[in-house]
Amino acid sequence: MSPEFITIQAPALTRFADSILRGAGVPARTARLVADTLVAANLRGVDSHGVQLLIWYCEQIAARNVDVLRAGHIASENGACMLYDGDNGIGQLISDTCCDHAIRLAKDHGIGMVVARNSTHFGAAAWWAQKLAREGFIGMVMCNATALVAPWQGRDKMLGTNPICMAVPGPRTFLLDMATTTVALNRVFKAVLSGEKSIPAGWAMDAEGNPTTDPQTALAGLPMPLGGYKGSGLAVMVEILCAVLSGGAMLTNVGGIRVKDIPMSASQMFLAIDAARFMPLDEFSRRMQFVRETVKSSRPASGYDEVLIAGDPEWRSEEARLRDGIPVSQGIWKELTALAGRLKVAVPVVANG
Numbered sequence: 001m002s003p004e005f006i007t008i009q010a011p012a013l014t015r016f017a018d019s020i021l022r023g024a025g026v027p028a029r030t031a032r033l034v035a036d037t038l039v040a041a042n043l044r045g046v047d048s049h050g051v052q053l054l055i056w057y058c059e060q061i062a063a064r065n066v067d068v069l070r071a072g073h074i075a076s077e078n079g080a081c082m083l084y085d086g087d088n089g090i091g092q093l094i095s096d097t098c099c100d101h102a103i104r105l106a107k108d109h110g111i112g113m114v115v116a117r118n119s120t121h122f123g124a125a126a127w128w129a130q131k132l133a134r135e136g137f138i139g140m141v142m143c144n145a146t147a148l149v150a151p152w153q154g155r156d157k158m159l160g161t162n163p164i165c166m167a168v169p170g171p172r173t174f175l176l177d178m179a180t181t182t183v184a185l186n187r188v189f190k191a192v193l194s195g196e197k198s199i200p201a202g203w204a205m206d207a208e209g210n211p212t213t214d215p216q217t218a219l220a221g222l223p224m225p226l227g228g229y230k231g232s233g234l235a236v237m238v239e240i241l242c243a244v245l246s247g248g249a250m251l252t253n254v255g256g257i258r259v260k261d262i263p264m265s266a267s268q269m270f271l272a273i274d275a276a277r278f279m280p281l282d283e284f285s286r287r288m289q290f291v292r293e294t295v296k297s298s299r300p301a302s303g304y305d306e307v308l309i310a311g312d313p314e315w316r317s318e319e320a321r322l323r324d325g326i327p328v329s330q331g332i333w334k335e336l337t338a339l340a341g342r343l344k345v346a347v348p349v350v351a352n353g
């Protein structure tokens with residue numbers, strides 16, 4: 001492992017994240033839930049939504065933009081549809097509760113949809129869609145986020161990186177979890193914190209809308225909508241299903257993990273679909289396997305030696321990192337150990353630390 005990274009096993013990193021959160025005043029059960037979700041993202045190789053988020057989560061808690069003691073409440077329930085108000089509690093606790101309600105509703109109605117307003121950051125969407133899938137449902141999860149993205153052909157920040165995620169029940173065949181920008185903005189933050197010299201072309205533009213590969217310019221500029229105007233369209237779709245429908249903060253009224261003066265007030269959507277209402281679950285799984293194998297059987301294009309399907313890169317990372325440990329860049333580790341110092345939390349011993 002390169003000395004640019006420390007390496008730590010998942011259980012030790014989870015304990016460290018849990019201690020930091022408890023040190024910041026988060027109740028024990030919620031701290032453990034948040035720690036589990038963050039380290040799961042690191043295991044999946046989605047470091048943008050791993051433990052580096054603790055830096056900003058703790059700032060939000062200190063700024064009282066997140067109320068660590070609130071869990072939210074049901075605003076209304078009507079058939080398979082529920083509206084939840086998160087009361088600006090911890091996003092992961094709100095999402096966990098909303099998923100439980102979506103599962104309950106889908107068991108009764110074949111489909112369950114919960115939209116939450118006044119929520120806060122929930123990390124990577126995959127954790128929540130997978131929670132729904134583990135219970136036997138097709139899980140779809142979306143959320144709106146800080147307005148950092150200009151609509152296609154514009155240069156004013158109006159949309160979030162609004163992710164879309166879908167997980168399916170049964171064996172691992174497909175798990176799509178993607179921002180509606182080329183990549184999640186936290187990947188640019190990770191590049192900056194890790195001291196990377198450049199980011200791939202197509203990730204971002206400068207403030208005027210010119211393409212850039214410089215991480216700092218990208219951070220001060222604009223994330224690139226996924227596939228141009230199609231990404232802008234998908235981001236608006238997410239905004240509608242999450243924020244318009246929930247009555248929550250929309251577009252530029254959404255705060256964020258790096259916004260100090262207002263609560264985040266994010267909106268999230270959790271949809272559970274009971275595939276078994278359409279066909280037996282094992283038939284669904286067989287058909288999913290067929291889709292997976294057919295897609296992956298395409299001859300690789302020039303420059304590639306295989307075709308992947310959504311979920312493959314993260315499942316591979318998970319296997320490797322469970323075995324070899326999680327690499328955390330020295331830059332991020334330094335921030336986390338400084339945070340631990342401020343909160344009087346012990347720092348674990350790590351390789352290359």
Ligand SMILES: NC(=O)c1ccc[n+]([C@@H]2O[C@H](COP(=O)([O-])OP(=O)(O)OC[C@H]3O[C@@H](n4cnc5c(N)ncnc54)[C@H](O)[C@@H]3O)[C@@H](O)[C@H]2O)c1
Pocket residue numbers: 046048049121122123124125126143144145161162163164165175176177178179180181182183184185187307308309310311312313314
């Ligand atoms: N909470 C928030 O406000 C928020 C906002 C934006 C994004 N996010 C999270 O950011 C994370 C990262 O998003 P991202 O868009 O940068 O992810 P990404 O670009 O790394 O991956 C997106 C999807 O593409 C798939 N994929 C990757 N390479 C592939 C290949 N070669 N062939 C086929 N499929 C492939 C992945 O499996 C994944 O499902 C997600 O977990 C998302 O939920 C969260």
